[in-house]
Each structure stands twice: as structure tokens, then as C-alpha cells.
Amino acid sequence: MRRHRPEVLRTPVGIVGVTLLTVLVLLAVLAPLLWGDRATATNTGNMLAGPSPEHWAGTDNLGRDILFRTLVATRLSLVLTLVATTLGVGLGLLLGLAPLLLPQRLGRLVVAFVNVLLGFPSLLMVLFLAVILGVSTTSALLAIGIAIAPPFARLVHALGAGVTERDFVAAARIAGVPPARIMVRHVLPNVAEPLVVNATVTASSVLLAFGGLSFLGIGVQAPQYDWGRLMQDGLAIIYDNPLAALAPGIAFVLTGLAFNLTGEAAAGTFGAKSRSRMRWPAPASPRPGTRDDADLAADRDGLVLDVRDLAVTFPGPDGPIPPVRGVSIALRAGEAVGVVGESGSGKSMTALAVAQLVEEPGRVTAERLAFCATDLRSGRRAAHDALLGTSLAVVFQDPMTSLNPVLRVGTQLGEAARRHQGLTRRQASARAADRLRAVHLAEPERRLRQYPHEFSGGMRQRAMIAMGLMGTPRLIVADEPTTALDMTVQRQVLDVLQEVRREHGTALLLISHDVSVVSSVCDRVLVMYAGRIVEDLPSADLHTQARHPYTRALIGAVPDMTTDLDAPLATIAGQPVDPRHVPDGCAFAARCPLVTDRCRQEEPTLQAGPVGAVACWHVDDPIPAETEEVAVG
Amino acid sequence: MSRLDFEDVTVRYGHHTVLDGVSLSVPAHQIMGLVGESGSGKSTLARAAVGLAPLASGRVLLDGQPVRHQGRRRPIQMVFQDPFSSLDPRMSIGRSIAEALPERLRRAPQRAEIARLLELVHLDPGRAADSPGRLSGGQRQRVAIARALAGRPDVVLADEITSALDVSVQGAILNLVREMQRETGLTVLFISHNLAVVRYVATHVAVMAGGRIVEQGPTAEVFSGPASDYTRELLASIPGPAGGDVRQRSPESGANHDN
Ligand SMILES: Nc1ncnc2c1ncn2[C@@H]1O[C@H](COP(=O)(O)OP(=O)(O)OP(=O)(O)O)[C@@H](O)[C@H]1O
Ligand code: SF4
Ligand SMILES: [Mg+2]
Numbered sequence: 001m002r003r004h005r006p007e008v009l010r011t012p013v014g015i016v017g018v019t020l021l022t023v024l025v026l027l028a029v030l031a032p033l034l035w036g037d038r039a040t041a042t043n044t045g046n047m048l049a050g051p052s053p054e055h056w057a058g059t060d061n062l063g064r065d066i067l068f069r070t071l072v073a074t075r076l077s078l079v080l081t082l083v084a085t086t087l088g089v090g091l092g093l094l095l096g097l098a099p100l101l102l103p104q105r106l107g108r109l110v111v112a113f114v115n116v117l118l119g120f121p122s123l124l125m126v127l128f129l130a131v132i133l134g135v136s137t138t139s140a141l142l143a144i145g146i147a148i149a150p151p152f153a154r155l156v157h158a159l160g161a162g163v164t165e166r167d168f169v170a171a172a173r174i175a176g177v178p179p180a181r182i183m184v185r186h187v188l189p190n191v192a193e194p195l196v197v198n199a200t201v202t203a204s205s206v207l208l209a210f211g212g213l214s215f216l217g218i219g220v221q222a223p224q225y226d227w228g229r230l231m232q233d234g235l236a237i238i239y240d241n242p243l244a245a246l247a248p249g250i251a252f253v254l255t256g257l258a259f260n261l262t263g264e265a266a267a268g269t270f271g272a273k274s275r276s277r278m279r280w281p282a283p284a285s286p287r288p289g290t291r292d293d294a295d296l297a298a299d300r301d302g303l304v305l306d307v308r309d310l311a312v313t314f315p316g317p318d319g320p321i322p323p324v325r326g327v328s329i330a331l332r333a334g335e336a337v338g339v340v341g342e343s344g345s346g347k348s349m350t351a352l353a354v355a356q357l358v359e360e361p362g363r364v365t366a367e368r369l370a371f372c373a374t375d376l377r378s379g380r381r382a383a384h385d386a387l388l389g390t391s392l393a394v395v396f397q398d399p400m401t402s403l404n405p406v407l408r409v410g411t412q413l414g415e416a417a418r419r420h421q422g423l424t425r426r427q428a429s430a431r432a433a434d435r436l437r438a439v440h441l442a443e444p445e446r447r448l449r450q451y452p453h454e455f456s457g458g459m460r461q462r463a464m465i466a467m468g469l470m471g472t473p474r475l476i477v478a479d480e481p482t483t484a485l486d487m488t489v490q491r492q493v494l495d496v497l498q499e500v501r502r503e504h505g506t507a508l509l510l511i512s513h514d515v516s517v518v519s520s521v522c523d524r525v526l527v528m529y530a531g532r533i534v535e536d537l538p539s540a541d542l543h544t545q546a547r548h549p550y551t552r553a554l555i556g557a558v559p560d561m562t563t564d565l566d567a568p569l570a571t572i573a574g575q576p577v578d579p580r581h582v583p584d585g586c587a588f589a590a591r592c593p594l595v596t597d598r599c600r601q602e603e604p605t606l607q608a609g610p611v612g613a614v615a616c617w618h619v620d621d622p623i624p625a626e627t628e629e630v631a632v633g
Numbered sequence: 634m635s636r637l638d639f640e641d642v643t644v645r646y647g648h649h650t651v652l653d654g655v656s657l658s659v660p661a662h663q664i665m666g667l668v669g670e671s672g673s674g675k676s677t678l679a680r681a682a683v684g685l686a687p688l689a690s691g692r693v694l695l696d697g698q699p700v701r702h703q704g705r706r707r708p709i710q711m712v713f714q715d716p717f718s719s720l721d722p723r724m725s726i727g728r729s730i731a732e733a734l735p736e737r738l739r740r741a742p743q744r745a746e747i748a749r750l751l752e753l754v755h756l757d758p759g760r761a762a763d764s765p766g767r768l769s770g771g772q773r774q775r776v777a778i779a780r781a782l783a784g785r786p787d788v789v790l791a792d793e794i795t796s797a798l799d800v801s802v803q804g805a806i807l808n809l810v811r812e813m814q815r816e817t818g819l820t821v822l823f824i825s826h827n828l829a830v831v832r833y834v835a836t837h838v839a840v841m842a843g844g845r846i847v848e849q850g851p852t853a854e855v856f857s858g859p860a861s862d863y864t865r866e867l868l869a870s871i872p873g874p875a876g877g878d879v880r881q882r883s884p885e886s887g888a889n890h891d892n
Pocket of ligand 3: 456457458675676793
């Protein structure tokens with residue numbers, strides 16, 4: 001994307017928040033210069049006056065103008081808020097990062113310490129500290145700073161731990177980069193966004209807390225004044241002049257709003273970029289007039305999944321980007337269908353669309369999108385969520401981003417079962433242990449108490465599968481469920497999936513780039529290229545009857561136990577299609593050894609053949625022996 | 634010479650023994666495959682060699698000398714499985730590679746060195762300023778290999794470096810690993826769960842189960858006459874027509890393969 005205005009400014013919430021903040025900062029800088037004298041000018045002749053043209057909000061017990069005092073107090077209120085927030089954030093950073101830098105034992109101590117501090121209600125802590133440290137602005141600052149540090153420390157630790165788990169940190173360590181520099185260079189930049197958002201929101205509670213202390217008389221001391229003090233002064237005369245208390249009150253509300261709105265808008269832009277997946281109801285079909293033929297409809301009754309002409313598009317700077325362009329899949333109970341293809345061919349996006357998990361701003365359209373005979377394109381979202389929550393299991397490719405790094409595996413497995421099946425904590429954990437056993441994890445009870453980073457890659461993937469099997473789903477969508485597994489465990493996991501299919505008639509949509517995995521598990525294989533299905537055939541015939549040049553090349557690129565060791569491996573020349581620039585005609589043309597002019601002009605459609613269906617103009621031509629071997633990647 | 638020896642290496646996490654007295658000798662200037670079940674400790678063994686896993690006992694030796702995990706020059710480098718987590722998303726690929734260079738260079742020679750490394754892995758040196766987000770999985774894995782080579786290592790540990798990649802890209806990376814090893818004479822420990830892949834790249838192979846090495850030797854020997862039951866089981870579980878029951882494959886599919 002090209003440079004636009006900052007993302008915070010793209011939403012009305014963000015615009016309001018940032019505008020308010022700007023006004024406040026201007027006030028903080030200018031008000032004392034412009035109106036400082038008038039705010040402190042006493043006038044014994046005009047004490048406790050109500051609103052008048054000279055004093056819009058009236059005067060206080062020394063005859064000083066309340067409106068000007070409120071405006072001038074902006075500086076002190078904001079400065080105190082910022083100092084206390086900075087203090088707390090700094091302390092939180094220290095406490096949060098320390099466990100990641102210190103030796104393990106010491107690190108654990110710090111974590112335990114933070115947890116104890118978290119146990120105190122923060123207001124109590126503030127009062128406690130304010131009393132211990134004595135009554136002064138400095139001690140109030142310290143008290144609030146210390147009170148907000150623990151929750152911030154916990155956030156820093158959780159986010160930081162997620163990043164230090166990642167391989168690039170290990171790589172930097174192996175390269176000899178010292179730990180402190182790794183923190184500054186690799187960890188902090190990768191957690192900065194959520195921390196900034198959180199600090200902004202924290203600032204608004206600091207503002208209130210400080211105001212509260214001043215109001216109680218243990219914050220700012222006279223002759224200094226902030227909004228909290230002004231409010232206290234105003235409260236004494238609230239019956240004579242309500243504005244005296246209201247003016248600083250309004251200042252509080254506006255400032256709190258400014259911080260919160262800005263934080264929220266920033267969080268929104270951050271959230272949109274994060275991996276968290278959001279359910280997206282598929283909008284109604286662009287062609288509402290389409291009817292099912294009566295006999296077709298009857299045939300479609302027994303289908304668990306019935307998808308026709310599914311398309312996913314994302315907005316792009318030069319027009320919409322279509323990673324999926326018209327995919328149809330029908331799955332019966334107990335049936336297993338595999339989807340193979342290169343990365344970027346739209347496999348995962350198809351799976352996400354089926355599970356209604358396409359992220360904003362992606363759009364899913366389909367002529368038909370039905371799960372268990374329920375049309376997912378219309379109807380109540382809550383009803384769909386309930387149906388999908390209990391009947392659809394999704395196993396993702398990347399278990400580390402799907403598992404929460406700071407929660408025990410057992411908690412995460414149990415959570416879904418408790419929500420969707422109403423199990424008690426004990427039942428849920430028994431079920432979770434049973435499911436871990438089902439995916440052949442040894443010592444399930446011990447594993448449940450561990451955190452995701454204590455699992456090996458393959459174990460995490462199995463934990464994800466176990467999570468999908470907590471209920472008895474009608475359909476399992478598994479996106480690369482075995483990429484990190486060795487042959488024996490891969491076999492076991494695939495066997496588990498088969499068992500579930502046999503016992504409960506669960507249908508399986510298995511997505512993989514590994515042709516051999518798909519063909520050993522599935523009844524049928526769909527080969528995807530550039531967002532379309534280019535071949536659909538029974539997996540038994542994959543190695544002998546594949547007709548599309550791309551399918552044949554895919555099979556040829558996999559080394560097996562008879563591959564010639566002296567020759568380089570066959571690779572598919574050229575690059576996969578970039579969904580931003582889908583060519584006219586056959587999308588595979590640029591890499592196809594059989595390409596002709598017709599291929600470049602007309603796009604072939606899926607045509608049924610003797611054993612399946614294939615989209616290619618030259619299906620039965622032999623592939624020339626001298627295919628050039630060019631590395632891809 | 635650059636032989637990597639694990640001598641009686643034990644790694645424990647809490648009360649859980651992950652590596653149980655592993656002795657393994659990775660021959661100099663060869664690619665040794667390491668296969669074994671998930672959780673058997675393959676990654677942990679590699680991580681122990683680079684100081685990412687704590688040794689409870691035993692030693693890791695490079696040409697008979699204990700491996701040091703201090704200082705700027707690290708003779709053992711590692712390439713990781715997941716190309717999406719092995720590069721810092723906030724750093725250009727050029728900077729990621731520069732970080733692994735053993736000595737600090739001035740700007741021009743540094744740029745030249747980065748370009749040389751990128752060319753070595755068949756990437757356009759003009760992309761040094763790109764962020765990893767703009768690269769495909771296969772391209773990122775090439776960057777990760779370039780970064781490992783930047784440290785001028787004697788030994789490279791490759792932990793499942795193709796299992797997250799497409800088969801077509803996997804072929805290209807495997808070709809690259811073989812080519813690289815031939816050109817530089819590196820010693821490589823190549824961890825993979827895919828026996829066909831190990832057979833293709835590795836001259837030697839070691840099989841791990843339950844934190845121990847159950848078998849090691851030249852690849853051809855181990856795969857044609859496995860001595861341990863576990864290895865036999867592994868060989869038997871290769872899925873589908875591409876593996877275990879190759880002998881029953883029809884002749885056409887063999888022909889397909891050569892294109
Ligand atoms: N940081 C850690 N804390 C506790 N236990 C760990 C830690 N890292 C690994 N383990 C344990 O060590 C064992 C071996 O893990 P390792 O990652 O070496 O397996 P692996 O053979 O590479 O498996 P896979 O093929 O699944 O990647 C597992 O039982 C795992 O739970
Ligand atoms: S239609 Fe033409 S270009 Fe496309 S796969 Fe078939 S032969 Fe190749
Ligand atoms: Mg591993």
C-alpha cells in the first residue's frame with residue numbers, strides 16, 4: 001500500500017480523539033501564558049460569585065475566575081498524568097522484560113512478585129502508598145506510577161514472551177547478538193504497537209486517579225492546583241454555583257475521552273493487522289435470482305458442506321485482489337476431500353471462507369454456501385456462530401499463533417468445551433486429557449499443565465487437533481495439520497482423523513501442499529491453481545491418471561524413495577501467479593510446457609473426463625521430455 | 634576439518650529428560666540426516682549445539698574442541714523450520730543478514746558482502762532493502778540460509794527447513810542445499826521428518842527415538858537394511874504411493890516423475 005494519512009486518523013473515533021488531544025496540548029502550553037495572571041488574581045470584592053459576563057463560570061472563595069483556573073490547570077493535570085504514566089510504563093517495562101533477560105530462577109521470582117502486586121486493587125495500593133510516602137505531589141506521582149506498573153508489566157511480559165519464542169530471536173542469539181540488544185532491536189519494536197495503545201488508555205485512568213487523590217486532598221497541594229483540587233473547591237459551593245464543580249468535571253471527561261478514543265482507534269488499526277481472525281458473515285449472493293433445480297436440491301440435502309462458486313476478494317490499491325475465484329466443493333458425511341496446490345494458490349483462503357473466518361476487509365461471495373443445510377449467507381450471525389462452534393472444527397497451519405502463549409494448554413482446550421458444551425471444569429479437563437491421548441500425546445495430564453512453548457512443534461499441532469476434537473464435529477477443516485510432524489506421528493494424526501470420520505461420520509476437508517499426505521487420506525483430491533480448481537480426481541488415480549500439466553508437475557517435484565540421487569530435483573519453472581495480476585486465459589500458461597496461443601486467450605473451464613474433471617485445453621498431450629529446470633522460490 | 638561431535642549429551646527440562654546421553658558424530662564436509670519421531674529431541678539436539686538448550690551433562694565438540702557460545706564469531710549456525718517466524722518482520726532482509734556477519738564492516742564492503750550472500754542463494758541482491766513481508770516462504774528460507782552462511786560457519790544445522798514449503802519450492806531449496814554444501818564443503822546436520830528428502834540430500838543418517846540415537850550410518854545402508862525396529866517402522870509408515878509401496882507403483886507414474 002502507498003502512504004496514506006496515519007491509520008488512527010481513518011476512523012471518526014480516531015479523528016475526534018486526536019483532535020481533542022491536540023486541543024488539550026495546545027491549552028496546556030498556552031493557557032498559563034495567556035491567562036495565568038487572571039487565574040490567580042484575587043478579588044476579595046467578588047468572592048463566590050455565580051456566573052456572569054466577566055466570570056463565565058463564577059469565582060471561588062478568593063474571587064478568582066473558575067473558568068480560567070480550569071483552563072490553566074490543564075497544564076498541571078496533563079503533566080502529572082504524563083509523568084505518572086511514563087513512570088508506570090517505565091517500571092512496567094523493566095518488570096516485564098526482566099524475566100526475559102534474567103536467569104530462569106530469578107525471572108520466575110520477578111513474575112511471582114508482579115502477580116502478587118496484581119492481587120492488590122490498584123486504588124487501595126495508591127491510597128496505601130500515598131499514606132506511607134506522605135502527602136505531597138511527588139508521593140502521589142510515585143504511588144500512581146507504582147500502582148499502574150504491575151498490569152503493564154504483565155502485558156509486556158506476555159507479549160515479549162511471544163516474540164522471544166520466535167525463531168528470529170534464536171537466530172540473533174546464535175549470531176552472537178547480546179541479550180539486551182536483542183530486546184531493543186528485535187523484541188521491543190515487535191510489541192510496541194499494543195504497548196502504546198495500552199499506555200494511552202492507561203493514561204486516562206491515571207488522569208482520573210490523580211484527580212481523585214487531589215480531590216481527597218492527598219494529591220496536589222495548595223497553592224498549586226489541578227482539576228481534582230478545583231473540583232474539591234467547587235464541591236463546597238455546588239449549591240450556589242454548580243459550574244464551579246462542573247467546569248473541572250467537564251475537563252476530566254473530555255480529556256479521558258481524548259485518551260480513550262485515541263487509544264481505541266489505535267487499537268482498532270492494530271487489531272486489524274494482527275492475526276486474530278474475525279468471523280465475517282458472507283453477504284448475500286450477487287445474483288439473488290439464482291434458483292436450485294428441484295432435483296439438484298434433493299441431491300444436495302445430504303451434504304455437510306455445499307459450496308458453489310465461492311470467491312474471496314480483498315480491496316487493493318489497483319482494484320480488488322481475488323485469491324479465490326469461483327471454487328465449488330460438495331462434501332458428504334464421512335467423506336474426505338483434499339485440496340493441494342502451491343502457497344498462494346488460495347487453499348487456506350478457501351478453508352477460511354468455508355469456516356466463515358475471513359479477516360476484514362476480505363469479502364466472501366458465493367452462489368451457495370451451506371453448512372449442514374444451513375445457508376451461511378443469511379440468517380442470524382449468533383445462530384451461525386453456535387452451529388459453527390459445535391459442528392465445525394478448524395485446525396490451522398500455524399499452531400503457535402493459534403495457541404495463546406500465556407495460557408496453559410489445558411485451559412485453552414477446556415475453554416471451548418465449557419463454552420459450547422456446558423461441561424464443568426473437571427469434566428472439561430478429563431475430556432481434554434482424553435483428546436490429547438487420542439492424538440497420541442504421552443502423559444496428557446502433565447501436558448495439560450504446560451504452556452505452548454514447552455511443546456515441540458509437532459506436539460503443538462496435535463494439541464490444535466485435539467482442540468478441534470473436543471466436541472464431535474460434523475466437519476473438520478484441517479489446513480496443513482501435519483507439516484511439522486515426522487512420518488510416524490503424521491501417520492498417527494491422520495489415523496486419528498480417519499477414526500473420527502469412521503466413528504462419527506465426520507467429513508474432512510484436508511488442505512496440504514503434500515500430495516502424498518492428501519492422497520493417502522482422502523477419497524478425492526482437488527488441485528488448486530491461482531484461486532481456481534484445475535483438476536478434481538479420485539486420489540487413487542492421482543499418480544496414474546492426473547491429466548493437468550500442473551498436477552503432473554506437482555507429483556514429479558516430490559522426491560520419493562526411488563529418486564535419482566545424481567540429478568537435481570525437478571522443480572516447476574517460473575513463479576506462482578500473483579493474485580493481483582491474474583493473467584487472461586489459463587493462469588498456468590506462463591509455466592506450462594504445453595502452452596499454445598489458445599491457452600493465453602481463453603480460460604479453460606472444468607470439464608468432466610473419464611475419472612474426474614480437469615480444466616486444460618491440451619489434457620492428453622504428452623509433456624515434452626526436455627522441460628527446462630529453473631529454480632522457483 | 635569441521636567434525637561435530639555430541640558426547641553423551643543430556644538435556645533436562647525440569648524432571649523431564651529430553652536428551653538422554655546422546656553421542657553422535659557428524660562427519661566433516663558431509664550432510665548428515667537426522668530423523669525420528671516428533672518430540673524425540675531432534676530440535677533440542679540442534680539447539681544444544683548452538684547454546685539454546687541447557688546441557689545437563691556431556692559436551693559438544695567441534696574438531697575436538699568444546700564449542701564456545703560467546704563472542705562475535707559463531708562457527709555453528711542454524712536454519713529454522715518456519716520461514717515466517719525466522720526473520721524479524723521489522724527488519725529489512727539485508728539488515729537481518731548483516732546482523733550475522735562476524736565482524737563489523739564499513740558500509741560499502743558490507744553491502745557487497747550482503748549482495749554476495751543473496752546471490753549465493755539465488756536471490757536478487759537488489760531486494761536487500763525489502764522487508765520479509767514481501768517475500769514468499771521459499772524466498773524467506775533462502776534469506777535464512779544466507780544469514781546462516783553470513784557467519785562463515787563450519788557447521789550448519791538445518792531444522793526441518795523445507796517442511797513449511799511447497800513441494801515445488803522444496804525441490805529448489807533441496808537443490809540449493811546440496812549445491813551449497815558442495816561449493817563450500819560445509820558440514821550439515823539436516824533434520825527432517827521426510828525420509829525421501831533425507832535420502833536425497835544426506836550421505837549419512839542418524840535415527841532418534843525417545844531422546845536417544847537408535848541407529849546411525851551411511852544413508853543407503855540404514856535405509857536398505859535398517860538394524861533397529863524403530864527405523865523399520867519409520868520406513869514402513871511412509872504414506873501413499875510416493876513412498877512405502879513404491880514397488881507396486883505402475884510404470885506410468887514412474888515416467889511422470891522424470892518430467
Ligand atoms: N523449553 C522447553 N521447556 C520444556 N520442555 C521442552 C522445551 N523445549 C522442548 N521441550 C520438550 O523436549 C522434548 C523434545 O522436543 P523437540 O522440540 O526437541 O522435539 P523434536 O524431535 O524436534 O519434535 P518435532 O518433530 O515435533 O519438532 C519434548 O518432550 C518437549 O516437550
Ligand atoms: S490450458 Fe494450456 S497453459 Fe493451461 S495448463 Fe492446459 S496446456 Fe497448459
Ligand atoms: Mg522439531
